[in-house]
Structures are given as C-alpha cells and as structure tokens.
Amino acid sequence: MKYSILSLFPEQVYDALRFSMTARAMDRGLIELNLVQIRDFAINEYGQVDDAPYGGGRGMVMMCEPIYNAWRSVVAQSDANNCDQIVNHVDEKSQTTIQDSSAHTIFLSPAGKTFDQKMALELSKKSHIAFICGHYEGVDARVIEEIGAYEVSLGDFVLTGGELAAAVMIDAITRLLPGVLPDEEAWQLESFSGGLLEWPQYTRPRVWRDRAVPDVLLSGHQANIERERDISRLVETITKRPELLKGQSIDRTLWELVAKRFEDPLF
Numbered sequence: 001m002k003y004s005i006l007s008l009f010p011e012q013v014y015d016a017l018r019f020s021m022t023a024r025a026m027d028r029g030l031i032e033l034n035l036v037q038i039r040d041f042a043i044n045e046y047g048q049v050d051d052a053p054y055g056g057g058r059g060m061v062m063m064c065e066p067i068y069n070a071w072r073s074v075v076a077q078s079d080a081n082n083c084d085q086i087v088n089h090v091d092e093k094s095q096t097t098i099q100d101s102s103a104h105t106i107f108l109s110p111a112g113k114t115f116d117q118k119m120a121l122e123l124s125k126k127s128h129i130a131f132i133c134g135h136y137e138g139v140d141a142r143v144i145e146e147i148g149a150y151e152v153s154l155g156d157f158v159l160t161g162g163e164l165a166a167a168v169m170i171d172a173i174t175r176l177l178p179g180v181l182p183d184e185e186a187w188q189l190e191s192f193s194g195g196l197l198e199w200p201q202y203t204r205p206r207v208w209r210d211r212a213v214p215d216v217l218l219s220g221h222q223a224n225i226e227r228e229r230d231i232s233r234l235v236e237t238i239t240k241r242p243e244l245l246k247g248q249s250i251d252r253t254l255w256e257l258v259a260k261r262f263e264d265p266l267f
C-alpha cells in the first residue's frame with residue numbers, strides 16, 4: 001500500500017508513524033510513505049502557498065494552484081507506476097473516456113464524513129491513497145472540488161492541520177493489511193469489526209486490589225471462555241456504546257445469558 005501525503009508539514013505524518021506496528025510495516029515494505037511538500041509547488045520564488053481569505057477575516061487560506069500541482073505530480077507518478085491498475089471507462093454524462101488513477105484522494109476536513117472502522121476496511125483494499133492535509137484557516141474550496149477528493153473528518157473537533165488526522169487514518173488502515181499484524185485474523189475480533197466492542201481483557205495478577213479476574217477465564221475450558229467473551233462483549237457494548245447494537249442480530253440464548261448477568265446482584 002502506498003500513502004502519499006500532500007502537506008506543508010509532511011514529516012509530521014512520518015514522525016507519528018515511525019513506531020511500533022506502522023514502523024515495522026514500513027521496514028518490511030508493506031507500506032510506503034510518499035511525502036509531498038506542497039511548498040515545492042509554490043506559485044512564486046518566495047514559496048507562497050497561501051493568501052488572505054476573500055471577504056476578509058482572520059488567518060490565511062491555502063491556495064488552489066500549489067495543491068493542484070502537487071496532486072497532479074502524485075497522480076502522474078501513480079499512473080506511471082501502476083499502469084496495470086488504471087481503468088479506462090466512459091463517463092455516463094459527458095461520454096468522454098476518463099482515466100481513473102489508482103490514487104484514491106482524501107481531503108482531511110472537519111466537514112467530511114466521519115472516519116470509522118468500516119471506512120478503514122474499505123480503504124485497506126486500495127493500492128494507493130493520497131491525503132491532502134489542510135493547514136491555517138483551511139484550503140480554497142475550489143481545488144477540492146476540481147480534484148474530486150473525498151472529504152474525511154476525524155471527529156467533531158478542529159485540529160491545527162490534517163497531518164495528525166492522516167497519520168491516525170494510516171495507522172488504522174495499515175493494521176488491516178495482510179501481513180501487518182502477527183495474527184492475520186486478530187483485527188477481526190477487535191472492537192467494531194464485528195459491530196460490537198471487544199470484551200474486557202485481563203492479565204496477571206489474578207487478583208489486584210481485591211478485584212479478581214472472572215474464574216471462567218482461568219478454567220482452561222475453551223468453549224466456556226468463548227461463551228464468556230461473547231457475553232461480556234455484549235455487556236460491554238450495552239453499557240458503553242448501546243447505539244452500536246442497532247441492526248445487529250444477536251442469538252436469543254446469548255441475549256438470555258446477558259439479561260441474567262444484568263439481574264445478578266453481584267454484577
């Protein structure tokens with residue numbers, strides 16, 4: 001998987017990812033980070049990439065042309081490197097043949113669709129994702145329209161720039177790529193992949209500050225342990241994120257066991 005980072009601070013993304021799982025994925029060639037400095041595409045010799053907003057107001061807005069040219073350079077590279085993955089198809093409206101580059105472009109924006117595990121899984125099937133990171137007061141809206149970038153938000157808050165949002169997305173997507181996690185199926189049991197939260201985890205010691213690990217986890221009886229995990233992930237989801245249960249089909253017997261757990265006075 002290739003990730004292109006179009007940014008005024010692309011090293012921030014690299015720095016955030018050079019630890020643990022993502023660092024190993026880079027070292028093993030499972031992911032490649034292509035850092036694209038937007039300032040290299042500045043409109044003049046002073047390195048200008050931003051200007052004051054039309055209509056007045058505070059701060060600076062990133063200009064169209066440097067971002068567009070930076071993006072074109074990424075698409076051109078992508079076309080050259082992935083000729084076999086480029087699909088020619090006819091645009092229904094214009095009846096012109098357009099070339100889909102294999103680079104899937106995302107613009108990080110508080111106004112975008114909120115990133116989640118489902119989106120991470122969809123994106124993990126791409127071969128090249130280009131991230132456009134805004135900074136300052138944001139980006140001239142016309143360049144995002146022209147590129148046709150998909151807007152993605154990390155949540156309802158405002159970050160200083162899109163760089164950390166891109167790094168978070170890359171981390172979540174990379175975990176889902178074949179060969180990245182030691183156990184390929186590990187992520188399928190994690191929170192959100194099956195629609196629910198993961199069950200609570202415990203490790204040694206068996207009793208800590210009078211809090212004991214559930215006996216069944218020490219029983220060595222695998223079927224009972226699996227059942228306990230099914231119950232406790234459901235209890236966890238009902239307690240902490242009940243909205244995740246919408247649309248989930250849960251086995252009736254399991255529901256009854258969960259209901260009993262809530263009736264238990266010791267629970």
Ligand SMILES: C[S@@+](CC[C@H](N)C(=O)[O-])C[C@H]1O[C@@H](n2cnc3c(N)ncnc32)[C@H](O)[C@@H]1O
Nearest residue numbers: 108109110134137138153154158159161162165
């Ligand atoms: C300081 S923010 C600009 C915020 C903008 N003026 C607004 O009020 O929506 C600069 C850049 O950070 C990135 N950014 C900020 N919050 C984000 C979020 N929640 N998700 C993804 N990117 C975000 C975007 O790329 C944005 O262009």
